[in-house]
Structure formats: structure tokens, C-alpha cells
Amino acid sequence: MNRTDSQGSTAVMSDISSHSFKDNNKTSFWKKTAKTVPGSIKPVYGAQHPPLHEKPTSGGNSPRKDSKMQQPLQKQRDAFEAFAEKTSDAWDDADDDLILMANVKMSLKDVHSTAMQVMHDHSEQLARREASPGSPKDQHRTYNTDRHHMTVSSTPGHGCGCRPGGPGVGVRLKGQWVGSRSSPSNIIGNGSPNDQLSSKCEKFKTMLESANIDLDDVKTMSWSGIPGQYRPTAWKILSGYLPPSLDRRQPTLERKRQEYYNFVEQYFDTRLQEVHKETFRQIHIDVPRMSPLIALFQQDKVQEIFERILYIWAIRHPASGYVQGINDLVTPFFVVFLTEYITDDAELDMYEVSNLSEAAVRMLEADCFWCFSKLLDGIQDNYTFAQPGIQLKVNALKDLVSRIDNSLHSHLMEHHIEYLQFAFRWMNNLLMREMPLRCIIRLWDTYLAETDGFATFHLYVCASFLTRHSYDLQREKDFQGLMMLIQNLPTHHWTDNEIGLLLAEAYKLKFMFADAPKHLVHKK
Structure with a gap:
């Protein structure tokens, strides 16, 4: 739901005009060009969701029927308005405390x-x-x-490389091992949980290394959970980003990553144009709100990555533009694909992305953009x-x-x-x-x-x-x-x-x- 604070908006708009969105850092990472984008994207659409009021199905004007409808609808409106005055937004959880402080009747x-x-x-x-x-x-x-x-704690699975130190596997997110902990109920077969997990890892390894993969087999195996070390590749294949053919995967990655770099060079500077300022302003406000308790997403480098992904997507999808909430949908891809570049026993939520090479960050960002785009292609009517x-x-x-x-x-x-x-x-x-x-x-x-x-x-x-x-x-x-x-x-x-x-x-x-x-x- 879009809400605008007049003072905050003025300050941010002033920041945009003075190029204060860390442009110096971004231009050192991405080559700037003077190209502009013809046309414009539509403004940011917020979601208004007051209670839906059902209308009487009868076409008559009977006072008796109308009186029956008025009382419950009035109670409904009163209840919701009272609740709305005393709580934060229904899905913008506590994000706007400073903006709403002066208007909230209940402390x-x-x-x-x-x-x-x-x-x-x-x-x-x-x-x-x-x-x-x-x-x-x-x-x-x-x-x-x-x-x-x-207090959440868990013990990582063992076998098949699903243990601390395995490439892209021994990483934890808030005490949980990302993808490496599979419960026995999610694994088909007999034997101990470790044996079952080891067997599933072997099946994924054999399947993903095959010259030609049967996509239905990948879906069947993935439905009950994917071992962490194979999740990045499996997600890319299931998203339609990578082809099932092993020989075509690397050329496809190189081509799609270069295509994304071209989008950034062509479009990202347009965020400073008057027609696009509001879109980028909203993205710049929303990105720091993502998962505020996870330090990973509060790093400047990570937030810059998310800003580029979201802005490029909005420019390329003018039917919807940027809508609050879609920024959250990048985070699972970012976390999963980040594990490809972490080889030690690391706390993922505390990992410093600045430690990665520039080439690794660029590949990570491009992969996230394409898989995120594939996801939204299937649910874009949610955001038009x-x-x-x-x-x-x-x-x-x-x-x-x-x-x-x-x-x-x-x-x-x-x-x-x-x-x-x-x-x-x-x-x-x-x-x-x-x-x-x-x-x-x-x-x-x-x-x-x-x-x-x-x-x-x-x-x-x-x-x-x-x-x-x-x-x-x-x-x-x-x-x-x-x-x-x-x-x-x-x-x-x-x-x-x-x-x-x-x-x-x-x-x-x-x-x-x-x-x-x-x-x-x-x-x-």
C-alpha cells in the first residue's frame, strides 16, 4: 500500500536530483551511458484493501431489505476502521512508525x-x-x-557433502542449514535419515550431471525438497532459466548474464529522469525494509543489487511497473544463489557480500534477475x-x-x-x-x-x-x-x-x- 510522507518525499526527491543515491559507488560497478529510454512506465500502483462490502443481489428498492444490510455493514466498517487506527498496515509491518506517529490515536x-x-x-x-x-x-x-x-536450533544433515564445509552447503540462516536439513518424512525410501539424505543427494547428482535431463524427473525429485548443494542448479532449471541439456547450460548462462549487463548499462541511468524518479524513489525506500532482522540484507552492496534488479524489471514491465511487495520475492533467489559462492562454514545471514569478487557479484545478480523475472511472468496479473x-x-x-x-x-x-x-x-x-x-x-x-x-x-x-x-x-x-x-x-x-x-x-x-x-x- 503506497503511503507518502510529504517531508520525506521532498527530501528524497531532492536527493535524487543531487544524485545522492550512492551514484559514485554504482557507477564504479556498472558502466554509465548516456542512453535514454523512450516512453515511460506507469506510476507505482498501491494496493487498497478495505473490507469488501457485498451489495444486495435484489434490484428492488425495498426499505426492509436495505435496513437488513445497513447494520452489519456499519459494524464491519466501524470494526475495521477502529482496528486500522490502532495498528500498522496489514502487510507493511511496522515500516512506517515514524510517518504514522503523529496521526495514530492509540500509542x-x-x-x-x-x-x-x-x-x-x-x-x-x-x-x-x-x-x-x-x-x-x-x-x-x-x-x-x-x-x-x-530459540531455533538444528543439526545439519550428514553424508553426500551435506555437512559443514561442503561447497554451497555448509551455510546457515538464523541457525538453520539452508537446504541441507531434510526430514525423513520428505524422503522416499527406507533406512536411517542420513542414509535417505545421502541416497537423495546421489540421485540429484546423477540426474543433474546427465547430458539430457527429463524435466518431469527433476520436478518429481524436487517436490519433497532439494538438497542444498544442488538447489541453485535445480532452481535455475525449474525456473526455465537453464536448459535441461548439459552442453547448453554454460553458453546460456553467459548469454543471459551479458544480456542483463546490457539492460543495466542501457536503462539504469534513466532512474534520474523525471518520468522515472517516483518509481526509483519507492524502490529505494522499500529495499532497506526487507528482512530488517537479517544483517545480510542491510548491507549497502546487497541493497544496491536489489535496487538494480527491481528497477530494471519495472522498466521492462510497464504494464505493472514496480509494486510494493515484489521486492521480497528476490530474497529467496539471492540467498540460494549466494550459497554457490560460499565454500566455508559461514553464517549466511552475517556474510559480507563485499568479500566476493566483482565477477561473482555480477553473475549472482544476473541469475537472480532472470529467475525473479520468470517467477513474476506467471503471476503478473497480481501486480497490474x-x-x-x-x-x-x-x-x-x-x-x-x-x-x-x-x-x-x-x-x-x-x-x-x-x-x-x-x-x-x-x-x-x-x-x-x-x-x-x-x-x-x-x-x-x-x-x-x-x-x-x-x-x-x-x-x-x-x-x-x-x-x-x-x-x-x-x-x-x-x-x-x-x-x-x-x-x-x-x-x-x-x-x-x-x-x-x-x-x-x-x-x-x-x-x-x-x-x-x-x-x-x-x-x-
Whole structure:
């Protein structure tokens, strides 16, 4: 959602006119040219998502019918407006505290204490339920809700090079080994977990080194998770960036990387032109907000890489331009492809990208751009004017949940919770704000392996994600408690096991409903 602070905008626009966006550093990295781009891209479109108000289906003007509609709609508007005044944006989580400080009627301290109280009460309720011998065993209940005091630890897998020191494998992200920790439930075969992991690594090695790869085999193997050392190559193949033929991969990489360098040399200087200033200004503001707790993304060199990727993409896609939220979708590619250049036992979230050679950084950036572009090609209607793709998916999610968990759906409707108020962010950011990055990377293994995974399968994952917390959500009895919980679902402790269960449930829903869409339509 685009919000502009007049003073901040003036300052930033002044910065642009004086070339203060670290141009000296960028021009030393990329050759500047005097070329300009004819035409213009469309302005940045924000997503407005107030509650949707249903209109009466009858064409008559009966006062009795209108009066029946007015009262619940007025309550709905009052509830949402009261909530909006007291909390941060539904998906721009706490980004604009300084901008909103003067206008918020309820202090940030009160907002924080309210949120903490909801989570504390929720945690105590769950603890009492688990301690009770007769407590219900809901298969979708959360395992731990105290997200504020969660310590995550894991032990990396062994064998097949999936251990500290392996090339591109022994890297950790917030205590988790990126891609090298596969749960037994995600591996087909018998034997110990280490034997299973070793067997899967051997299969990937044999498959990716074959002269000609069967893409269906890659998808089948990748659906249940990809070993970390093979993930960069597998993602590039599954994205359609690399060809299945082994002989064609290196020439393709060299050609596509050079093509991206040409785009940067041709277009990046146009960010200073009047017609494009607003687009680049918004990108420059959004990039530092990405994953603010991960030091990797706060490095100047990393932020410059993201700015170039996002700006070049926006210039080449004028139908949508840059939309807030798509900046998050670069991060999984960046993390996965970065592991190709790290050979020691490193904490990935603390790694200094400036230690890489300039050639490595250029290759990393180009690979991220092309795979990011391939992803957005499949969901671009999410980011065109009025974002029709997101609206359709949110409505589909509402219909789906009403069929698979009507008690939860009725509970949300009873408390005037509109799906657009929380599911917009889920569709816009592909759950990037709802789960740790290590879980998103594992989730994307399956999305890339699924046909139309980011557009279609994501809907069933969102439905599974929501209904997984059905029991806990139905324990909240007011609008604010529900919204606080639904925007802060406890996932910080999640590992591959939880993602595996989520995906299994989503696949079941897809099997039930994807080929029978009429089942989502209520009979009248």
C-alpha cells in the first residue's frame, strides 16, 4: 500500500536530483551511458484493501431489505476502521512508525502491549490445553505459540557433502542449514535419515550431471525438497532459466548474464529522469525494509543489487511497473544463489557480500534477475492495475475455506474479518512475511516443481496455512484479537517437518478441488 510522507518525499526527491543515491559507488560497478529510454512506465500502483462490502443481489428498492444490510455493514466498517487506527498496515509491518506517529490515536506502546497480551493469553491457553488429559488433539493446531521467546536450533544433515564445509552447503540462516536439513518424512525410501539424505543427494547428482535431463524427473525429485548443494542448479532449471541439456547450460548462462549487463548499462541511468524518479524513489525506500532482522540484507552492496534488479524489471514491465511487495520475492533467489559462492562454514545471514569478487557479484545478480523475472511472468496479473489476480485469489480462498472449514469461516464472518484484510499480503508476498526465510526456501522447492505453483498451488497452501490454525483462531472472540493473531501466526520455530505437513495438506486440497471447481460453489 503506497503511503507518502510529504517531508520525506521532498527530501528524497531532492536527493535524487543531487544524485545522492550512492551514484559514485554504482557507477564504479556498472558502466554509465548516456542512453535514454523512450516512453515511460506507469506510476507505482498501491494496493487498497478495505473490507469488501457485498451489495444486495435484489434490484428492488425495498426499505426492509436495505435496513437488513445497513447494520452489519456499519459494524464491519466501524470494526475495521477502529482496528486500522490502532495498528500498522496489514502487510507493511511496522515500516512506517515514524510517518504514522503523529496521526495514530492509540500509542505504539499500547498497540505493542495489546499484541503481547493476545499472544501471551493464547500461549497460556495452549499450555493448559496440552496439560489437560482430555484436551482435544486437533491435527491443525500450532505446536508452540510463544514466538517472542523461541530459540531455533538444528543439526545439519550428514553424508553426500551435506555437512559443514561442503561447497554451497555448509551455510546457515538464523541457525538453520539452508537446504541441507531434510526430514525423513520428505524422503522416499527406507533406512536411517542420513542414509535417505545421502541416497537423495546421489540421485540429484546423477540426474543433474546427465547430458539430457527429463524435466518431469527433476520436478518429481524436487517436490519433497532439494538438497542444498544442488538447489541453485535445480532452481535455475525449474525456473526455465537453464536448459535441461548439459552442453547448453554454460553458453546460456553467459548469454543471459551479458544480456542483463546490457539492460543495466542501457536503462539504469534513466532512474534520474523525471518520468522515472517516483518509481526509483519507492524502490529505494522499500529495499532497506526487507528482512530488517537479517544483517545480510542491510548491507549497502546487497541493497544496491536489489535496487538494480527491481528497477530494471519495472522498466521492462510497464504494464505493472514496480509494486510494493515484489521486492521480497528476490530474497529467496539471492540467498540460494549466494550459497554457490560460499565454500566455508559461514553464517549466511552475517556474510559480507563485499568479500566476493566483482565477477561473482555480477553473475549472482544476473541469475537472480532472470529467475525473479520468470517467477513474476506467471503471476503478473497480481501486480497490474487494481491487482485483479490477487482479488480473484482472495475470493477463491474464501470459497475454499468455507467448504473445508466452515466453522472457521463462519467465525471470521461473525467477527467481521474480511479475507482481503489478511490474505492480500499472503498473495502479494507469497507468504514471505508469514514464515521464516528458511521455510520459504523449502516451500519454493515445491512451488517450482508444481505446474503453475506460484499462481495455483499457492492458493491451496494458503488454505492449509489458515485452517492449520483453525482451533486457535476460533478461541479469539473479538475483531482485534483475531487480527492480531492472524497477522502474527506462530511460525518462527517451523522446520521442514511443518512445511512438509503444510504441503501434504495443500496437495490433498488440490487433488479434491482443482479438477472440480464446481465443488467450491454453494448450492442455492
